[in-house]
Amino acid sequence: GQxxxxxxxxxxxxxxxxxxxxxxxxxxxxxxQWYKQRPGGHPVFLxxxxxxxxxxxxxxxTFQFGEAKKNSSLHITATQTTDVGTYFCAGDTGxxxxxxxxxxxLFVKA
Amino acid sequence: ETGVTQTPRHLVMGMTNKKxxxxxxxxxxxxxxxxxxxxxxxxxxxxxxxxxxxxENNSVPSRFSPECPNSSHLFLHLHTLQxxxxxxxxxxxxxxxxxxxxxYFGPGTRxxxx
Numbered sequence: 001g002q003x004x005x006x007x008x009x010x011x012x013x014x015x016x017x018x019x020x021x022x023x024x025x026x027x028x029x030x031x032x033q034w035y036k037q038r039p040g041g042h043p044v045f046l047x048x049x050x051x052x053x054x055x056x057x058x059x060x061x062t063f064q065f066g067e068a069k070k071n072s073s074l075h076i077t078a079t080q081t082t083d084v085g086t087y088f089c090a091g092d093t094g095x096x097x098x099x100x101x102x103x104x105x106l107f108v109k110a
Numbered sequence: 111e112t113g114v115t116q117t118p119r120h121l122v123m124g125m126t127n128k129k130x131x132x133x134x135x136x137x138x139x140x141x142x143x144x145x146x147x148x149x150x151x152x153x154x155x156x157x158x159x160x161x162x163x164x165x166e167n168n169s170v171p172s173r174f175s176p177e178c179p180n181s182s183h184l185f186l187h188l189h190t191l192q193x194x195x196x197x198x199x200x201x202x203x204x205x206x207x208x209x210x211x212x213x214y215f216g217p218g219t220r221x222x223x224x
Protein backbone atom coordinates (compact mmCIF):
# COMPACT_ATOMS: atom_id res chain seq x y z
CA GLY A 1 0.00 0.00 0.00
CA GLN A 2 0.92 3.66 -0.11
CA UNK A 3 3.51 4.60 2.47
CA UNK A 4 5.24 7.71 3.67
CA UNK A 5 8.54 7.02 5.40
CA UNK A 6 10.11 9.61 7.62
CA UNK A 7 13.62 9.69 9.04
CA UNK A 8 15.15 9.97 11.51
CA UNK A 9 12.75 8.77 14.17
CA UNK A 10 14.51 10.84 16.85
CA UNK A 11 17.08 13.64 16.79
CA UNK A 12 18.91 15.15 19.73
CA UNK A 13 20.64 18.47 19.06
CA UNK A 14 22.39 21.15 21.04
CA UNK A 15 20.64 24.49 20.94
CA UNK A 16 21.99 26.43 17.99
CA UNK A 17 22.66 23.36 15.85
CA UNK A 18 20.76 22.70 12.65
CA UNK A 19 18.19 19.94 12.20
CA UNK A 20 16.76 18.17 9.15
CA UNK A 21 14.01 15.58 8.77
CA UNK A 22 13.32 13.71 5.55
CA UNK A 23 10.16 12.29 4.11
CA UNK A 24 9.89 9.74 1.28
CA UNK A 25 6.77 8.45 -0.41
CA UNK A 26 6.36 5.21 -2.32
CA UNK A 27 4.07 7.02 -4.78
CA UNK A 28 3.89 10.43 -6.40
CA UNK A 29 2.11 12.96 -4.24
CA UNK A 30 -0.22 15.75 -5.30
CA UNK A 31 1.07 17.79 -2.39
CA UNK A 32 2.84 17.39 0.92
CA GLN A 33 2.04 18.98 4.25
CA TRP A 34 4.12 19.45 7.38
CA TYR A 35 2.77 19.51 10.90
CA LYS A 36 4.30 20.08 14.32
CA GLN A 37 3.10 18.47 17.52
CA ARG A 38 4.42 19.88 20.78
CA PRO A 39 4.73 17.46 23.71
CA GLY A 40 1.25 16.93 25.15
CA GLY A 41 -0.32 18.81 22.25
CA HIS A 42 -1.92 18.03 18.93
CA PRO A 43 -0.60 18.30 15.36
CA VAL A 44 -0.62 21.85 14.05
CA PHE A 45 -0.35 22.61 10.34
CA LEU A 46 2.86 24.37 9.30
CA UNK A 47 2.91 24.47 5.53
CA UNK A 48 1.81 22.83 2.29
CA UNK A 49 3.99 22.32 -0.79
CA UNK A 50 2.34 21.66 -4.13
CA UNK A 51 4.78 22.28 -6.98
CA UNK A 52 7.63 20.09 -8.08
CA UNK A 53 10.92 21.43 -6.68
CA UNK A 54 9.13 23.97 -4.50
CA UNK A 55 11.03 25.60 -1.64
CA UNK A 56 9.32 27.62 1.07
CA UNK A 57 10.71 29.35 4.14
CA UNK A 58 9.18 30.28 7.44
CA UNK A 59 11.76 32.20 9.49
CA UNK A 60 14.34 29.52 10.45
CA UNK A 61 12.38 26.68 8.78
CA THR A 62 13.01 25.69 5.16
CA PHE A 63 10.72 23.21 3.41
CA GLN A 64 11.51 21.49 0.12
CA PHE A 65 9.46 19.31 -2.21
CA GLY A 66 11.39 17.02 -4.54
CA GLU A 67 11.37 17.28 -8.31
CA ALA A 68 9.60 13.93 -8.61
CA LYS A 69 7.10 14.92 -5.91
CA LYS A 70 7.97 11.81 -3.90
CA ASN A 71 10.17 13.29 -1.22
CA SER A 72 10.40 16.31 1.00
CA SER A 73 12.54 17.77 3.75
CA LEU A 74 12.25 20.21 6.62
CA HIS A 75 15.39 22.01 7.76
CA ILE A 76 15.61 24.12 10.89
CA THR A 77 18.53 26.50 11.16
CA ALA A 78 19.97 27.26 14.61
CA THR A 79 17.47 25.31 16.68
CA GLN A 80 15.91 26.81 19.78
CA THR A 81 14.30 25.09 22.76
CA THR A 82 10.93 26.22 21.41
CA ASP A 83 11.47 23.94 18.41
CA VAL A 84 11.07 20.77 20.50
CA GLY A 85 8.29 18.48 19.40
CA THR A 86 7.45 15.96 16.72
CA TYR A 87 7.44 16.98 13.09
CA PHE A 88 5.18 15.05 10.75
CA CYS A 89 5.03 15.06 7.00
CA ALA A 90 1.75 14.09 5.37
CA GLY A 91 1.36 13.10 1.76
CA ASP A 92 -1.79 13.81 -0.15
CA THR A 93 -2.53 11.48 -3.06
CA GLY A 94 -5.89 12.98 -3.88
CA UNK A 95 -9.28 12.09 -2.50
CA UNK A 96 -9.72 12.09 1.23
CA UNK A 97 -6.76 10.08 2.38
CA UNK A 98 -3.77 11.95 3.70
CA UNK A 99 -0.95 9.60 4.67
CA UNK A 100 1.09 10.68 7.66
CA UNK A 101 4.71 9.76 8.25
CA UNK A 102 5.68 8.38 11.65
CA UNK A 103 7.20 11.69 12.64
CA UNK A 104 10.61 12.86 13.80
CA UNK A 105 10.84 13.77 17.43
CA LEU A 106 13.25 16.65 18.03
CA PHE A 107 14.96 17.17 21.37
CA VAL A 108 16.89 20.41 21.91
CA LYS A 109 19.38 20.71 24.75
CA ALA A 110 19.98 24.20 26.07
CA GLU B 111 -6.90 27.60 18.76
CA THR B 112 -10.62 26.90 19.02
CA GLY B 113 -11.41 25.90 15.44
CA VAL B 114 -11.87 22.24 16.38
CA THR B 115 -13.00 21.28 19.86
CA GLN B 116 -13.15 17.86 21.46
CA THR B 117 -14.81 16.60 24.61
CA PRO B 118 -13.98 15.11 26.95
CA ARG B 119 -10.26 15.85 27.06
CA HIS B 120 -9.58 12.85 29.28
CA LEU B 121 -11.58 9.66 29.71
CA VAL B 122 -11.04 6.58 31.81
CA MET B 123 -13.39 3.70 31.14
CA GLY B 124 -13.73 0.05 31.96
CA MET B 125 -13.93 -2.60 29.29
CA THR B 126 -17.67 -3.03 29.75
CA ASN B 127 -18.55 0.67 29.61
CA LYS B 128 -20.13 2.60 26.77
CA LYS B 129 -18.98 6.15 26.16
CA UNK B 130 -18.90 8.67 23.34
CA UNK B 131 -16.31 11.16 22.16
CA UNK B 132 -17.51 14.41 20.65
CA UNK B 133 -15.89 16.69 18.10
CA UNK B 134 -17.12 20.02 16.79
CA UNK B 135 -15.55 22.17 14.10
CA UNK B 136 -16.22 25.89 13.66
CA UNK B 137 -14.29 26.32 10.41
CA UNK B 138 -17.01 25.66 7.85
CA UNK B 139 -15.18 22.60 6.59
CA UNK B 140 -16.89 19.76 4.73
CA UNK B 141 -14.81 16.79 5.87
CA UNK B 142 -14.08 15.39 9.32
CA UNK B 143 -11.72 12.66 10.50
CA UNK B 144 -11.00 10.44 13.47
CA UNK B 145 -7.38 9.43 14.12
CA UNK B 146 -5.83 7.21 16.76
CA UNK B 147 -2.40 8.13 18.08
CA UNK B 148 -0.62 5.56 20.22
CA UNK B 149 2.81 5.84 21.73
CA UNK B 150 5.54 5.10 19.22
CA UNK B 151 3.07 4.63 16.35
CA UNK B 152 2.15 6.82 13.40
CA UNK B 153 -1.16 8.56 13.26
CA UNK B 154 -3.74 5.96 12.30
CA UNK B 155 -6.67 7.14 10.24
CA UNK B 156 -9.86 5.53 11.52
CA UNK B 157 -12.76 7.21 9.75
CA UNK B 158 -13.37 9.95 7.21
CA UNK B 159 -16.65 11.73 6.60
CA UNK B 160 -17.29 14.07 3.72
CA UNK B 161 -20.55 15.98 3.58
CA UNK B 162 -21.79 13.74 6.39
CA UNK B 163 -21.21 10.53 4.43
CA UNK B 164 -18.56 8.06 5.45
CA UNK B 165 -16.02 7.72 2.66
CA GLU B 166 -13.20 5.89 4.41
CA ASN B 167 -13.15 3.20 7.05
CA ASN B 168 -9.72 1.77 7.65
CA SER B 169 -10.76 -1.65 8.93
CA VAL B 170 -11.52 -0.37 12.39
CA PRO B 171 -12.98 -2.86 14.91
CA SER B 172 -16.73 -2.65 15.32
CA ARG B 173 -16.35 -1.63 18.97
CA PHE B 174 -15.70 1.85 17.50
CA SER B 175 -18.79 3.34 15.88
CA PRO B 176 -18.69 6.80 14.26
CA GLU B 177 -21.59 9.15 13.75
CA CYS B 178 -21.69 12.38 11.76
CA PRO B 179 -25.10 14.06 12.14
CA ASN B 180 -24.02 17.20 10.26
CA SER B 181 -20.89 18.76 8.78
CA SER B 182 -19.93 20.42 12.08
CA HIS B 183 -20.24 17.50 14.47
CA LEU B 184 -18.60 14.12 14.70
CA PHE B 185 -18.96 11.46 17.36
CA LEU B 186 -17.09 8.28 18.16
CA HIS B 187 -19.14 5.79 20.15
CA LEU B 188 -17.12 3.34 22.20
CA HIS B 189 -18.22 0.01 23.68
CA THR B 190 -16.49 -3.05 25.10
CA LEU B 191 -13.05 -1.61 24.46
CA GLN B 192 -9.77 -3.37 25.13
CA UNK B 193 -6.75 -2.05 27.06
CA UNK B 194 -4.83 -1.75 23.77
CA UNK B 195 -7.39 0.84 22.68
CA UNK B 196 -5.89 3.27 25.18
CA UNK B 197 -4.54 6.16 23.10
CA UNK B 198 -5.00 9.77 22.12
CA UNK B 199 -8.00 10.11 19.80
CA UNK B 200 -7.74 13.09 17.53
CA UNK B 201 -10.47 14.68 15.49
CA UNK B 202 -9.61 16.79 12.45
CA UNK B 203 -11.48 18.72 9.80
CA UNK B 204 -10.61 19.96 6.34
CA UNK B 205 -12.09 21.61 3.31
CA UNK B 206 -11.72 18.60 1.08
CA UNK B 207 -11.54 18.59 -2.67
CA UNK B 208 -9.14 20.13 -5.17
CA UNK B 209 -5.56 20.95 -4.30
CA UNK B 210 -4.99 19.20 -1.02
CA UNK B 211 -6.70 18.73 2.30
CA UNK B 212 -4.93 20.61 5.04
CA UNK B 213 -6.19 19.20 8.30
CA TYR B 214 -6.96 21.13 11.43
CA PHE B 215 -6.79 19.00 14.55
CA GLY B 216 -8.63 19.25 17.81
CA PRO B 217 -6.78 18.90 21.13
CA GLY B 218 -7.66 15.21 21.37
CA THR B 219 -9.22 12.94 23.96
CA ARG B 220 -6.77 10.95 26.06
CA UNK B 221 -8.50 7.60 26.55
CA UNK B 222 -7.47 5.02 29.12
CA UNK B 223 -9.18 1.65 29.13
CA UNK B 224 -8.85 -0.24 32.41
